Amino acid sequence: MGTSPGRREESAIHPGSSRHRDPVRVEVRSLSKSFGAVRAVSDLSFTVEPGAVTGFLGPNGAGKTTTLRMVLGLERPDTGTATFDGVAYPDLPSPVRRVGAVLETAFHPARSGRNHLRVYCRAAGLPVTRADEVLAQVGLADAGRRRAGGYSLGMRQRLALATALLGDPAVLVLDEPANGLDPEGIHWLRGFLRHLAHDEGRTVLVSSHLLAEMEQTADRVVIVGAGRLVREGSLAELRSGAQGSGAVLVRSPEAGRLAEVLGAAGFAVAPSEDGRVTVTGTTPDAVGAQAFRAGVELHELRAETSGLEELYFRLTAGQEQYAAPQGATR
Amino acid sequence: MTALVRAEWTKLFTTRVWIGLLAGACVMAGGFAALLTGLAGQEGGPPPVGSPDYEALALAVAANAVVFALILGIIGMTQEFRHRTATPTFLTTPRRGRVVVAKLVAYALAAVPFALAAVAVTVAVVVVYAGARGAAPSLTGENAEVLLSAGLAIVVYAVIGVGLGALLRNQVGAIVGALVYLYVVEPLLSAFSATAAVYKWLPGGALEAMTTTFRGPQAIAPDLLERWQGGLLLLGYGLVAALVGTLLSVRRDVV
Numbered sequence A: 001m002g003t004s005p006g007r008r009e010e011s012a013i014h015p016g017s018s019r020h021r022d023p024v025r026v027e028v029r030s031l032s033k034s035f036g037a038v039r040a041v042s043d044l045s046f047t048v049e050p051g052a053v054t055g056f057l058g059p060n061g062a063g064k065t066t067t068l069r070m071v072l073g074l075e076r077p078d079t080g081t082a083t084f085d086g087v088a089y090p091d092l093p094s095p096v097r098r099v100g101a102v103l104e105t106a107f108h109p110a111r112s113g114r115n116h117l118r119v120y121c122r123a124a125g126l127p128v129t130r131a132d133e134v135l136a137q138v139g140l141a142d143a144g145r146r147r148a149g150g151y152s153l154g155m156r157q158r159l160a161l162a163t164a165l166l167g168d169p170a171v172l173v174l175d176e177p178a179n180g181l182d183p184e185g186i187h188w189l190r191g192f193l194r195h196l197a198h199d200e201g202r203t204v205l206v207s208s209h210l211l212a213e214m215e216q217t218a219d220r221v222v223i224v225g226a227g228r229l230v231r232e233g234s235l236a237e238l239r240s241g242a243q244g245s246g247a248v249l250v251r252s253p254e255a256g257r258l259a260e261v262l263g264a265a266g267f268a269v270a271p272s273e274d275g276r277v278t279v280t281g282t283t284p285d286a287v288g289a290q291a292f293r294a295g296v297e298l299h300e301l302r303a304e305t306s307g308l309e310e311l312y313f314r315l316t317a318g319q320e321q322y323a324a325p326q327g328a329t330r
Numbered sequence B: 001m002t003a004l005v006r007a008e009w010t011k012l013f014t015t016r017v018w019i020g021l022l023a024g025a026c027v028m029a030g031g032f033a034a035l036l037t038g039l040a041g042q043e044g045g046p047p048p049v050g051s052p053d054y055e056a057l058a059l060a061v062a063a064n065a066v067v068f069a070l071i072l073g074i075i076g077m078t079q080e081f082r083h084r085t086a087t088p089t090f091l092t093t094p095r096r097g098r099v100v101v102a103k104l105v106a107y108a109l110a111a112v113p114f115a116l117a118a119v120a121v122t123v124a125v126v127v128v129y130a131g132a133r134g135a136a137p138s139l140t141g142e143n144a145e146v147l148l149s150a151g152l153a154i155v156v157y158a159v160i161g162v163g164l165g166a167l168l169r170n171q172v173g174a175i176v177g178a179l180v181y182l183y184v185v186e187p188l189l190s191a192f193s194a195t196a197a198v199y200k201w202l203p204g205g206a207l208e209a210m211t212t213t214f215r216g217p218q219a220i221a222p223d224l225l226e227r228w229q230g231g232l233l234l235l236g237y238g239l240v241a242a243l244v245g246t247l248l249s250v251r252r253d254v255v
Helices: A064-071 A113-124 A129-137 A153-165 A183-199 A211-215 A235-242 A255-264 A284-294 A307-316 B002-013 B017-039 B052-082 B086-092 B096-132 B141-168 B171-191 B193-199 B203-211 B227-250
Strands: A026-035 A038-048 A053-057 A079-084 A099-102 A171-175 A203-208 A220-225 A228-234 A246-251 A268-271 A276-282 A300-305
Touching (some): A026 A064, A038 A064, A038 A220, A038 A228, A099 A153, A113 A129, A113 A153, A113 B002, A153 A171, A203 A211, A211 A307, A220 A235, A228 A235, A235 A307, A246 A284, A255 A268, A255 A276, A255 A284, A300 A307, B002 B052, B002 B096, B052 B086, B052 B141, B052 B171, B052 B203, B096 B141, B203 B227
Parallel strands (some): A053 A203, A053 A220, A099 A171, A171 A203
Antiparallel strands (some): A026 A038, A026 A079, A220 A228, A246 A276
């Protein structure tokens, strides 16, 4: 068996050039899926636009992975459709060239990362040189010849991402790609996804259960809870709607007086013993202004949760599969 | 489809499973050939070196390598589920039946050199050892037919392995089940006269039909199919398992 590529079935790919890559819109319409008595996804509809990073947010067990697997034709929905410019994934003529996906970070432990990629080059009729190109793109060039069984979780995430990039696809669908990445890796991923969407015009759908992760990456968010759509929109829209609904932490040597002053001014105040006061439903600016007017000395003033986080908690409250009792943790 | 078959070969040759199985097949074939030749002509042992019965019997031991081809096929299919590579595989090829067909073709073709190696080791051991004991067998006529059948059986068992893997998906379960069936269940079935009639239609009976060298009195001859019938029956088992596996098992949601 030779290693020379069968030219008949392959065509070249020019990474980075967007000429050949038409923007593709992903449309999810009325998807539902039950596993036995458990309704994992209920009548879920949303749209993912090209040229932007769309965050698919929801607590664990909200049905994110099930939705993505249905979008990619790995599970059959009970009802509904998911299409890429009108075509369902299994009907795409060359799916790998249109859509790249990261769902699993599992690999054959004895096969090297590079050989793993070469397998899918062959299966998709891509030149095997793409394996080395995508390895370099995700920063794994030096580890490519090592057995994937010895990779760290972060390296597995990068290899999975490299697999998704093989066909230079117009759409990327990534399930929790930041899991297991170190802070440097998360920073890199954030920049990489934004580059793929903003500079190269790709459609990027990325799921996460952490809002903080998405706040700095996503342009739009689709929030789900218990298998249903909770909110869909741009992060800016969401942020302005959530303005002033966060929690503010204040530390003062005159905590008692501060609590009185704020309470008299109509703030929702919860004092604690060690000189701290928590004020909810407002911004640090408003609290600071009030304290200044009353002449109360402040040693610390900061937003404990942003309005957006507060909104996310509220939207998805009680919808975790194994929700902790109210107030036990946050 | 060519691309998918090549992808399967890349999967096969980028891990080392095949080396161990090939070595096992060669050691098993060569070992049995040596044992049989060493015992040939002894009281209660195989027929003496130089007799046609001995030669057919000794050359047919190559067929013992079928078990390694079977395991090769099982691993080829079930590794996708065991190591969860089924997800990228089915993302690349959403029509899952095409993946199964590619594996059947890829493993049948990969089993050809595998079978040649097992047959070559058998021939080498028999020719050298029996030659040293007086009479090296010729490799023509019925002897050649025995070798060809043994080789074909090895190829067909690789196909059966892929089919079985598609049906069961669980690697350890499929291998253990296949071994228990081949070495425990079938010998029992063939031992009882009540079930012996069924045995000839089972994979073991079909394999025996392909490679049998029995030339004793007609009255005690085992009831078996013709050689070609046995081969076709075995191939049928493999393809039916693959078809049923594709319809019932492979198309199920990948967890």
